[in-house]
Amino acid sequence: MSIWGAVAVTALGCYAVKLVGLLVPAGALEKPLVRRLAALLPVALLAALTAQQTFGDGQAPALDARAAGVAAAAVALVLRAPFLLVVAAAVVVTAGVRAMGG
Numbered sequence: 001m002s003i004w005g006a007v008a009v010t011a012l013g014c015y016a017v018k019l020v021g022l023l024v025p026a027g028a029l030e031k032p033l034v035r036r037l038a039a040l041l042p043v044a045l046l047a048a049l050t051a052q053q054t055f056g057d058g059q060a061p062a063l064d065a066r067a068a069g070v071a072a073a074a075v076a077l078v079l080r081a082p083f084l085l086v087v088a089a090a091v092v093v094t095a096g097v098r099a100m101g102g
Contacts, residue, residue: 069094 001009028034054066072093076086 065094065097068097 029038050070054070055061055063057064069090073086073090076089081089
């Protein structure tokens, strides 16, 4: 399959998913379980993406400076630091580990 074929298939798939979402009855979306899932799903997807980008390197797992940055951010979160300080801690630790050759 060519690149343009893959783009066309992806576009049609996205359109189909959007259409299916519009066809769901409004009553089904008001159920408490659906509301809870809709609230938690973005958090779970973001956590999965963060884990994959932090600990994955292509097809193989990797443990490098990014893991140290995430660990520093986790410590800052446990200490209830403001969000900008959490991000700054992750950046500084990651840069420091990379500068030391890690």
